[in-house]
Amino acid sequence: MYQMAFKFFSEDESTFFDDVNSKQLENIPGLEPMAIDFKFFQAELSLFSFHLPNWKPLFSFLLSRFPISFSFLLSQGSDFNKIFNKIKLTKMLIEEEKMKISRQQFLKYCGLGILAPALVEKLSPAAPRLAAAREEVKKMKIKKIEIYTLDVPLISPFRIAIGTMYAANDILVKIITDSGLYGLGEACPFPPITGETQESNIAAAKAVREILLDKDPLTIEALVDGIGNIVHSNPSAVAAYDMALYDLLGKSSGLPLYKLLGGYRSNFETDLTTGLNTPEKMVESVKESLSLGYRQIKIKVGEDPDLDVKRVRMVREAIGPDIPLRIDANQGWSVPQAIYALRQMEPYKVQYVEQPVLASDIFGMKTVKEQSPVPIMADESLFGPADAIKLIKEEACEYFNIKLMKAGGLLNSLKIAHTAAAANIQCMVGCMLETRLGLTAAAHLVASQKNIVFADLDGNSEHKIDPIIGGIKVEKGIIYLPEAPGLGADVDNNFLKKMKQF
Template identity: 40%
Template structure:
């Protein structure tokens, strides 16, 4: 099966509500649908999410990168998939989200050609994945009200966006804990929003109040290895890297520096499943747990992340809630939710069937 050409188009998806972190505030996901066409009339689907403040990519840059990469991969055959992945990752610098979309479309085609779901191709099974639900950054009153809504819907793992004023962040977290106690497991995500000493200040306040925190995600700037290590050495809570880890080389660096307790893997950061598998192997070798997450992105790319999560036991935490914030689900027939349970299709490939917009 030979790649003939790759096409892409913008698919705007409005959100149910505005989503805010310490880095940005959005009310719409600008998804880029990528389609790989072949000489056997089979198609592979992928999706990219432009997040300029994290990956440095925009809608325009992703569309341009997909067009360029498509020219480089044209004529290559799926039977030499390893060569395709090597070419994909070496033909241009950066553009990780564009590469991720093409990567998942290649995996979609590979699994379809064998007539199996992607999770089976990767050595896994269709298992139950229970996602957390994210509480957008807002006033303590707003965040407490949103927590109440989500808990009433049945969610028991809550990811709290923080990273503003440390004292306000402490108030946010203490009020949620005081209201719901042991009913929920709390994860903290600062999105690089603190200095190292501020992060320790917040963590020690929570420790003193006996708030059970599952993990603290990306408390300081992505490049601040020393800061991450300082936080890790001065809190009882596990410290996970998110924006710090784009590549297998990043994972090696932070692990060698003993700066982290775990890694949040996102396909948009690392360039897709091919590179994610390398990061997973490094984490397994270091005996570190992983979380599989996503940007605020389209259901299709979250579906690819869920397929990967079904294959690796080292991935023990799941942050796959982005589609729950979307008003419509135009790109992933193979993904659905029963409460906090992520449900995958048994169809071949990613499980989407044909996509019609």
């Protein structure tokens, strides 16, 4: 009696249902409402309606008008969620003579709400993909969690005011579900900042592993809250789990993560950081950064104030007057030193300084802010949303530096960003020495939010090897987000085989 024609496409979901409107659907005769309980599909609809907000009425109409056929077609694709993103419903073709199926035959095929295979073959050219899909629309459960070391050597030691890094000794968390989907997350501890080590991260990750088994991985807030309550002194370990859960959310919806989180932009500019060294060697480093196409420069300071002023002067002379120049003191100065150094740097157009004084000295940072010609960005003083509120209340800084490894992942990072936006404080997203897996997660955060206007996502620039497949691409200082579902990044299995598993 009826044939539904579907056309597959690879366009952006913004064109979903372009050729169909409710009036066209209203004119389809013979499919009066059928008695079927489709609350489950309404629940699925609520999950996806936030990224297709204009089409919720259309989805509701389709489900209420002919719930058996449409719900079945949606639920039976080889990947339920890809239908929302990969299929464009161009029109409903009524070919009454071709199908020769009476309403009685139609209801017979429908039975208790499940179309018979013979009818499915006539209803959709997607029939070869329909066999095993119903199980995929059920709630996923976490069935297994694997923990690995993730050790990446550096090209050379990377020195900042509070310590020197010789390698990226990270961990990888892999959450595997009963649907076959898995999510990946990375923890990148740095003891001088977060007080963690690789060993403590492994212990923390193992401590919560059993608790997560058989849980729904899409209940992210509940799971991350529970993990954080148990291992709150290991925010990087919490971030690894958080990251893996968000990866699963994106994969289960068929969307890249940045679109699920807000989708404000799909690419953005990052700076490239030069570590502490002699002024001459730092100049060589920033010139190399410029040769690679970077147009935003960041350098480390925080030692002797006079030497730091010399570093800034020589770097500014090397890069010219128009390249944005940012500095990071990493808590290296006292309050008087910070005020002195920043006043001396005024001629050199420093865009902002990160964490000039001790993280615990909020009053001291406010004092520097009130007397400095250079704007202040809070970094080590800012871990979670409560810190953001305190900094806002004390008016201690102009900017926030959000890091997944400090905040415990994307969930709390989003809360910080939203808190900052409400207070009209712009943000940057920075990093430790993550691989491109962790950097990709951070990049999804940057791309999702209007209020995140700066990025310092160069942690892998010092790595000797790159064990990540997919993920962000960097071209002349511009980071491009992957369009694959979830994080859009994976770890090379050959590399992973060399790591320790727990």
